[in-house]
Amino acid sequence: METLKIIIPTDFSVQAEFAYLMVQRLEEKTAIDIHFLHVLNVPDTVTLDSAGNIQTCGEIDVNYVTKQKDIAERKLANLKVLYGDHINTHLVLGKTTDAILKFTESNHFDLIVMGTKGASGLKEKLSGSETQIIARKSKTPLLSLMCDRSDLQIRNILLVHNFSQPAKENLVLMQKLIKAFDPKMHLLQITSGSVDAEKAKVEAQMIQFAELNGISNFQCHLINDKDVENGVVHFNQMINMDIVCIGTHGKGGLFHQSATEKLINHLFKPIISFHLNN
Incomplete structure (x- = not known):
């Protein structure tokens, strides 16, 4: 093991x-x-x-x-x-x-x-x-x-990402969690545009991303919201996730609002953040 x-x-x-x-x-x-x-x-x-x-x-x-x-x-x-x-x-x-x-x-x-x-x-x-x-x-x-999650059952993991350019990312930890817990991965992209117009294209990109990163048990989701933070919150209200995974480019602070950092501060869910390769 x-x-x-x-x-x-x-x-x-x-x-x-x-x-x-x-x-x-x-x-x-x-x-x-x-x-x-x-x-x-x-x-x-x-x-x-x-x-x-x-x-x-x-x-x-x-x-x-x-x-x-x-x-x-x-x-x-x-x-x-x-x-x-x-x-x-x-x-x-x-x-x-x-x-x-x-x-x-x-x-x-x-x-x-x-x-x-x-x-x-x-x-x-x-x-x-x-x-x-x-x-x-x-x-x-x-x-x-933010709180005691000792009762957590890891069955559904949400991966929030922009799948427009599918690539192999640094998902070594996620692969280990998949191997250990065999959860369903939920691939989520938040858009400000029309879901109906973008859905087929985005789902094709998600499937390509999953293949590149060795993810087999997954479901695709595309929702409309004003920003990533609100999209993740609203998605969890519709479908309750056990863990949220989201990549970061390592930017943040006074002049750059990072969705990852805002979720860490505000979302009462375990959050795995990782640095994106690009």
């Missing part, structure tokens, strides 16, 4: 617990190597030496950082008590999102799983949630969720 190497960034909140419960659901069907990562959020001038001692340039109290490190290490040790010795725990120093991205890439994880509180209003426009930023920058697929 193929093993999924999963990292769960944790701040020891209930959202991190939701992430672990979701991973447990995945673990029922496939072997998983679970790693918890806690980032001690400190400036770049604070480092660990080879012996694990805190080093600073003098602007931050070493004793304060050492105490925070000790507290975090005790909490990480407690995770092993709660969840078992099979989990791995890690502590790194740095800026939270940058440290998560660096650790994930350097250790070649298959999936990041994060619970999120979401974001709205000015916070969303200026910075967004940490989960949103990870989705924007990470080359590793991200599974995000």
Whole structure:
């Protein structure tokens, strides 16, 4: 059985617990190597030496950082008590999102799983949630969720995409989920034009996409809506999906509204985001 190497960034909140419960659901069907990562959020001038001692340039109290490190290490040790010795725990120093991205890439994880509180209003426009930023920058697929989904049955997975130029995408994780859970894939494209006029063409493109990406058990959907976010929400009201998958070009922030990031912040569904090849 193929093993999924999963990292769960944790701040020891209930959202991190939701992430672990979701991973447990995945673990029922496939072997998983679970790693918890806690980032001690400190400036770049604070480092660990080879012996694990805190080093600073003098602007931050070493004793304060050492105490925070000790507290975090005790909490990480407690995770092993709660969840078992099979989990791995890690502590790194740095800026939270940058440290998560660096650790994930350097250790070649298959999936990041994060619970999120979401974001709205000015916070969303200026910075967004940490989960949103990870989705924007990470080359590793991200599974995000806002609530406890330990009761989730993975039978229907929604793939939201623009199928106008069918190509082989980076769907390695999705292939592993298909192999483990044997769900029906629902291919969805949202259009602002006429569904009747575009349907035959789009379905032909979806079929070609499915062939290129090794998807056999699937259903095609084309709906009209004002944008991707509303289309996904309205589609789920009509046909309830278990997981939503959506690609991102890695753009976002104040001057670019990413549909993927908006869904992460607003949709109460587990969402897998992945970087598109083009």
